[in-house]
Amino acid sequence: MRIVEARVIVTCPGRNFVTLKIVTEDGVSGVGDATLNGRELAVVAYLEEHVVPLLIGRDPARIEDTWQYLYKGSYWRRGPVTMTAIAAVDTALWDIKGKVAGLPVYQLLGGRSREGVTVYGHANAATAEELMPEIARFVARGYRAVRVQTGIPGLSSVYGVGHKGDSYEPANAALPEEAVWDTALYLDQVPRVFADVRAEFGPHLRLLHDVHHRLTPIEAARLGRSLEPFALTWLEDPVPAELQDGFRLIRQHTTTPLAVGEVFNTVWDCHELITSQLIDYVRATVVHAGGITHLRRIFDLAALHHVRSGSHGATDLSPVCMAAALHLDLAIPNFGLQEYMPHPPEADEVFPHGYHFEDGYLHPSETPGLGVDIDEELAARYPYRPASLPVNRLTDGTLHSW
Ligand code: GCO
């Protein structure tokens, strides 16, 4: 069997998504997510100009060989654009393999290791008082784990806050919006809010918090320590992770579990974090870390070192990525948690899928392949809209991590 066609589809049903569809000579097709938030068209060009010509005529069954061909064959290894493009191809080929075998992809990965995929939702509000009903809403829907983000008095906008409801969408302007950041205000407020949340919801609800790369290691160590009484499931992205060694210092000072990885592309971004046991959860995801094939490799290394998965699942990852993530989550031995932000209804319509939420768990589709597709006619009704992520500045104007 040969690949006869590969098309790149760009659509904006509420937000931008890039999808690769690969078609075989037998008429079997597979889909892969290729969305890189705020840099979507770079991946479109990479796929259309440099990858699609290499796919035509190849055997779609040779997933590992195709992965190696695209990774080693590009010479310029790694990087988000390359790895997102490779991920899209890899995901689509797993979809095809499942359809050809007549099996859901998780069966090809070794079968289920659990009954469902535990997900966490996002509760956010400007004040602690407003937060409580938001968290209660998730608990009422069966969520066992909730990420809590709070406003900071003195700051007009904060990552993860200000958008009521399920879909927080920071890429909301053609050119980056600018926010102002103050670490001292943040470090003062967050432990107070978690004290209130624990008092209200008791010891058993799993609580998470995303720092979104804004602290230095010693600041993160202090935050982790001040949050210890509230027993978080994880503190996410406490510092930018280019310097893997930075986590060593945080680790030496706090028992608050650490999670990182949504911007990682390869195992090389986290090998030191994993092998030195500097983190507890690795949050790399299918679409940005080279697809099912490479993410499996990261999770297998993690399993050897007591690190569990916690894949990124924000709304800028399409339902195609979510479907693929769920098959992997169900199969691996060291699954931790899966992030879940439901997509807006128009995105769900463009990407018909069989995964479903029930009682705090997501369940992948039982249909052969990934159990997700793209309605190309509908997709064409939502043309691409330029959208950028915000930037952050300190109060004196210095550019800071967002
Ligand atoms: C998360 C993430 C997202 C990112 C977004 C960037 O934990 O869900 O931090 O909210 O900011 O995916 O594109």
Ligand code: MG
């Ligand atoms: Mg995050």
